[in-house]
Amino acid sequence: MPSKSLGSPYAGILPVLAIAVLVIAVFSIRFGAVVISFGDMLSALRTGPSAPGMLNLTERIFLEIRLPRALACLFVGASLAMGGVLMQALFRNPIVEPGLVGTSSGAAFGASLYFVLGSVLKFHAGEWTLPIAACLGGALATACVFLVSETTQANRESTTALLLTGIAVNALFLSGVGFFSYIARDPQARSITFWNLGTLSGANWRAVIILAVVTTLGLGIGLRYARHLNSLMMGEEEALYLGVDVKRLKLTITALNVMLVAVATSITGIISFVGLIVPHLLRLMRGSDNRFLLIGGALMGALLLTLSDLAARLLLRPAELPIGIVTAAVGAPVFMALLRNRRYRF
Amino acid sequence: MLCAREVSWTVGSKALVDRVTATFEPGRLSLIIGPNGAGKSSLIRLLSKQQRANAGTISYDSVNLDEINHRELAKIRAVLSQNIEIAFPLRVWEVVMMGRYPHFAGRPAATDEQACHEVMRFFDVEGMADRDYLTLSGGEKQRVHFARVLAQIWFPTPSKSRYLFLDEPLTFLDIYYQFEFMEKLQELLKRGDLIVVGVVHDLNLAARFGEQIVLLHRGRVLARGSKDEVLTRENIKAAFRLEPKLLRGDDDSIHLIFG
Numbered sequence: 001m002p003s004k005s006l007g008s009p010y011a012g013i014l015p016v017l018a019i020a021v022l023v024i025a026v027f028s029i030r031f032g033a034v035v036i037s038f039g040d041m042l043s044a045l046r047t048g049p050s051a052p053g054m055l056n057l058t059e060r061i062f063l064e065i066r067l068p069r070a071l072a073c074l075f076v077g078a079s080l081a082m083g084g085v086l087m088q089a090l091f092r093n094p095i096v097e098p099g100l101v102g103t104s105s106g107a108a109f110g111a112s113l114y115f116v117l118g119s120v121l122k123f124h125a126g127e128w129t130l131p132i133a134a135c136l137g138g139a140l141a142t143a144c145v146f147l148v149s150e151t152t153q154a155n156r157e158s159t160t161a162l163l164l165t166g167i168a169v170n171a172l173f174l175s176g177v178g179f180f181s182y183i184a185r186d187p188q189a190r191s192i193t194f195w196n197l198g199t200l201s202g203a204n205w206r207a208v209i210i211l212a213v214v215t216t217l218g219l220g221i222g223l224r225y226a227r228h229l230n231s232l233m234m235g236e237e238e239a240l241y242l243g244v245d246v247k248r249l250k251l252t253i254t255a256l257n258v259m260l261v262a263v264a265t266s267i268t269g270i271i272s273f274v275g276l277i278v279p280h281l282l283r284l285m286r287g288s289d290n291r292f293l294l295i296g297g298a299l300m301g302a303l304l305l306t307l308s309d310l311a312a313r314l315l316l317r318p319a320e321l322p323i324g325i326v327t328a329a330v331g332a333p334v335f336m337a338l339l340r341n342r343r344y345r346f
Numbered sequence: 347m348l349c350a351r352e353v354s355w356t357v358g359s360k361a362l363v364d365r366v367t368a369t370f371e372p373g374r375l376s377l378i379i380g381p382n383g384a385g386k387s388s389l390i391r392l393l394s395k396q397q398r399a400n401a402g403t404i405s406y407d408s409v410n411l412d413e414i415n416h417r418e419l420a421k422i423r424a425v426l427s428q429n430i431e432i433a434f435p436l437r438v439w440e441v442v443m444m445g446r447y448p449h450f451a452g453r454p455a456a457t458d459e460q461a462c463h464e465v466m467r468f469f470d471v472e473g474m475a476d477r478d479y480l481t482l483s484g485g486e487k488q489r490v491h492f493a494r495v496l497a498q499i500w501f502p503t504p505s506k507s508r509y510l511f512l513d514e515p516l517t518f519l520d521i522y523y524q525f526e527f528m529e530k531l532q533e534l535l536k537r538g539d540l541i542v543v544g545v546v547h548d549l550n551l552a553a554r555f556g557e558q559i560v561l562l563h564r565g566r567v568l569a570r571g572s573k574d575e576v577l578t579r580e581n582i583k584a585a586f587r588l589e590p591k592l593l594r595g596d597d598d599s600i601h602l603i604f605g
Contacts, residue, residue: 009437009476092433227447234430234444237396241427242498243420243448288434 010292013285017299024303025074028310029066033318036062064204072203073309074302075211076268079260081301082218084275085293086257089229090250091162094283097276098261100166102141104270105173107262108195110137112180131210134266137173138258145169146254197322198271200309207267218260219298225249226290233288271324273331274301280338347371348393348509348541353402355392362388364565365402370558372507373538375531377552378545379576380562381586386545387428387513389562393543394425394511407507420448423509424498426491428517432479438490439475442466445497461500462493468530469493484518492527502539512544516551524548528555549590553577553600561585573600 030036036058044059055063083098090096098104114133149165177195228249231239236246261275282296308326315321348370355363363385370376378386391397393404395411404411406423424445432441439462446458454462466472469492474482479490492515499508516524528551534540546552552559552573559576561569563585569576577600583589590602 094433230440231444231447233432233434233436235427237427238430240396240416241394241420241423241425242444243417245416283435287440288436289440 009287010289010296014292014296014299017296017303021074021299021303021306024306024310025070028073028306029062029070031310032066032313034058034061036066068205068208069200069203069309070306071208072211072267073200073306075208075215076200076264076271077274077301077303077305078298079211079215079218079264079301080271080274080305081278081297082215082222082294083257083261083264084277084301085279085290085297086222086229086253086260087275088279089232089290089293090253090257092233092235094280095276096162097273098257099170099270099272099275100163102145102166102169102173103138103258103261104265104272105170105177106141106144107134107138107258107265108270109141109173109176109180110134110262111266112177112184112195113137116180116184127206127210130266131214131263134262135259138262138265139255141169141173142254142258194322195269196324198269198324198327199312199320199322200268201320202267210263211267214259214263215298218256219294221252221256222294223291225253226294229253229290230288269322269324271305271327273327273335274305277331277334277338278304280335284338347407347507348543349403349405349408350389350393351403351405353389353392353399353404355388355397356400361565363392363399366562366565366567367402368560368567368570370541370543372541373535374557375528375535375555376541376543376558376560377556378543378560378562379547379549379552379556380568383564384562384585385565386562388565390425390511390513390543390545394423394509395419396425406509417448420498422499422503422506423511424495425511426495426513426515428513430487430491434480436479437475438471438477438479438482439466441479441490442471442475442493442497445494445500448498457501461497465493465497465500468496485520485523488515488518489523489527496534499540502537506539508540510540510542512542514545514547516546516548524551531555549577549582549602553602577602 029041030038040056040058041062044055044063047054048059048063080098083103087096087098087101088094111130111134114130145162145165148169149162174196181195228239228244231242231244232246232249239246239249264271278297278300279293282293282300286292286296305323305327308323308330312321312323312326350366350368353363353366354361366385366389378389380386388397392399395404395414395416398412406414442462442465443454443458445465446454446461449455450458463472466475469489471486471489471493474486474490479487482490495510499510502508515527519527531542531544532555535542556573558571559569559573560567561576561581568585569578569581577592579589579592582602588604590604593601593603595601
């Protein structure tokens, strides 16, 4: 056999995904309660930064609402999908997602705690206060799930204990979120529906910058560990035989997942199913190399969430659905279909 | 040369490996035999640094194993474990390429691809290079892992030996592939810088292929040396609680028959 290149199964799909993301993002910026012409977009981009006072209403909607929202959507989708890739690789289990191990509900808990008690606690880190509070909450809940399941399960390889613990810890932290929503004075972004169902309506440029930093960092670090995660597919012992420091890897990847998912959650609330389904779809299409899954996951997560956001804004126009309703309504049946047609064991 | 001196691994009050001393030379096939629970896999785990010994020293080419970090070790030492399960779809060549991970950062170099091709050809799995690993039979998966493990140490390292540990490599193979695998090991050993230590259950295979045999019993070395020194009726009876009949062939071979 001639020495053909061994990179073949993943070729071609990433550019297609990237182009699709771009097209759908432009589409999503254009359509909504108001349709924005390309002319308005261009003129807003040209004059907006230098003379914000000169913009007309449509241009302002584009620059202050649609564009940051579309960008936030891309980054949140990418973050959630990468979180799913990382967690599934770490647990060697394709039904794990960040929401199941407590990260999202913990992040919502941390963020809602900050909203309600932030002024009392005197904890301030500027623009990063909310993301940091969400990360701490996400880390706390994730640590709870790990510690409880590690110490209760007799068989370490069993994920049943992990998932059951995840359910319990999720319920606990969501009740905390409910409590803070209940005692909160500000009715708007602090409502329990916001945290439970997720929405991108709060997206602004500050959020976009935070998300951009975190998502880029997450992808960069994730790619550095992608091959280590690949060897982990064979088990911890095999990874060690391939020279991987498994303990450090687990800690790094868990922290990375908490960062990605918690920051996204602090801005949009809990959005389910993206982290679960995106890695599945990519694996079914091509394979399980984690380099591919991370890059492809970032793209496909961005794509799916932008589509969901578009649907959320258009279905009941001019009213808006919480995006979590769309992702769950589409994601749950897709996931069940995947379960039935699975090519691989769970 | 691989040397273990008075090596022990105690868990609680139970000594899984109890003051084992043995040397393993390059170019000779060393096989570990013993009844269930004798400490065979545990000894492999100690020799390969999966597990740190509680006492005693292990040295690779007279360098203490404690002083070699896992990343460096992964370039010269490969281990085939029992029962490797992968839950995700991967091409066969991707699994084999994992063996090259210790040798490159980023993308595989040309030498890594060369190693994969050569090793897949060597183990006759090149035809399934593009197949999904999950669709393979148990025996086919095992051969893919042979290729992966050998890919890890395919090229010699200057002034260092290469080390290959095999924990019951023959379990999923039919008799043809069992013999073929052992013959391939013999072929690899001709390169002279390779140290192979394997655990086998089949005493007749050990008799046929083992150039050094280590008989373990309750964590200790009951006997060690050539097949004539180790595979005696008394040793086998002491370790396995069954008395064998020993048949000698004209070609100096030994065959054990039980029952």
